[in-house]
Amino acid sequence: MSTDNRPIGVFDSGVGGLTAVSELRRILPNEDIVYLGDTARVPYGTKSRETILRYAEQDYDFLKNLDVKFTIAACGTVSSVMVGENAFAPDFCTGVIQPTVEAACNASKNKKIGVIATSASIRSGCYERLIKQISPETDVYSKSCPMFVPLVENGYTYRGCEAAAAFAREYLIPLKSEGIDTLILGCTHYPLLSQTIRDVVGNDVSLISSGAEAARYAKKLLGESGLLNRKSEAGILKLYCTDSAELFRESAAHFIDLEGIEIEKCSLR
Ligand code: DGL
Numbered sequence: 001m002s003t004d005n006r007p008i009g010v011f012d013s014g015v016g017g018l019t020a021v022s023e024l025r026r027i028l029p030n031e032d033i034v035y036l037g038d039t040a041r042v043p044y045g046t047k048s049r050e051t052i053l054r055y056a057e058q059d060y061d062f063l064k065n066l067d068v069k070f071t072i073a074a075c076g077t078v079s080s081v082m083v084g085e086n087a088f089a090p091d092f093c094t095g096v097i098q099p100t101v102e103a104a105c106n107a108s109k110n111k112k113i114g115v116i117a118t119s120a121s122i123r124s125g126c127y128e129r130l131i132k133q134i135s136p137e138t139d140v141y142s143k144s145c146p147m148f149v150p151l152v153e154n155g156y157t158y159r160g161c162e163a164a165a166a167f168a169r170e171y172l173i174p175l176k177s178e179g180i181d182t183l184i185l186g187c188t189h190y191p192l193l194s195q196t197i198r199d200v201v202g203n204d205v206s207l208i209s210s211g212a213e214a215a216r217y218a219k220k221l222l223g224e225s226g227l228l229n230r231k232s233e234a235g236i237l238k239l240y241c242t243d244s245a246e247l248f249r250e251s252a253a254h255f256i257d258l259e260g261i262e263i264e265k266c267s268l269r
Pocket residue numbers: 012013014016017042043044045046074075076077078118121149186187188189
């Protein structure tokens with residue numbers, strides 16, 4: 001059985017991609033993971049396509065130089081501009097769009113799917129296009145939620161936070177009124193607001209986490225390609241960020257248990 005002990009690389013504009021890391025660690029506990037959060041330049045979701053592509057290329061190159069065997073662009077915004085865009089990533093990598101859309105199409109019974117994501121992702125139309133490709137009879141209702149990322153980056157993720165609840169009502173009541181039974185959390189930050197989101201859309205709507213779906217998809221691809229790590233000891237997680245490591249630790253602590261995990265500030269070129 002073939003094996004590859006090099007780490008898996010994961011990147012995002014900030015801490016949101018850690019939702020993919022959490023799932024990776026759950027389903028592939030022996031894999032080493034290196035994570036890059038470009039915290040000096042977050043958010044990406046309000047930037048132009050050209051700028052996002054340039055940033056993503058630098059993120060990708062940074063991980064490539066650490067000799068990762070596979071890269072997950074665990075950022076809905078980057079993934080949305082990468083669709084059909086192989087220029088900077090000719091190697092083995094995935095974004096979040098394809099796995100997330102497949103999971104949503106499988107989950108939806110009434111063929112009414114809501115999509116929430118950053119402004120750049122919604123503007124790209126990529127979720128809607130792919131849903132229609134896979135399931136032409138599905139109606140898609142999209143909404144950008146620009147306030148969600150700053151709420152998450154600043155830790156306003158606890159249930160009962162009035163500010164987060166107010167924005168959730170503003171963004172989600174229109175989607176709920178359309179009768180959606182499935183909601184794509186198309187930005188990897190959003191699962192941190194799951195409780196708040198659930199309080200608005202109700203328990204009968206399936207929430208699809210883009211980070212978690214990308215992690216499961218990565219496991220499938222690595223397995224099919226004989227690239228899984230066959231070590232018996234627990235994998236090591238190393239985190240890099242482009243702004244203060246201390247600030248990153250504060251935000252990241254909302255996503256994963258950071259005990260014993262090294263965080264290093266780096267610069268990108
Ligand atoms: N985590 C990023 C995403 O999935 C969004 C954050 C940003 O706007 O940079 O889209």
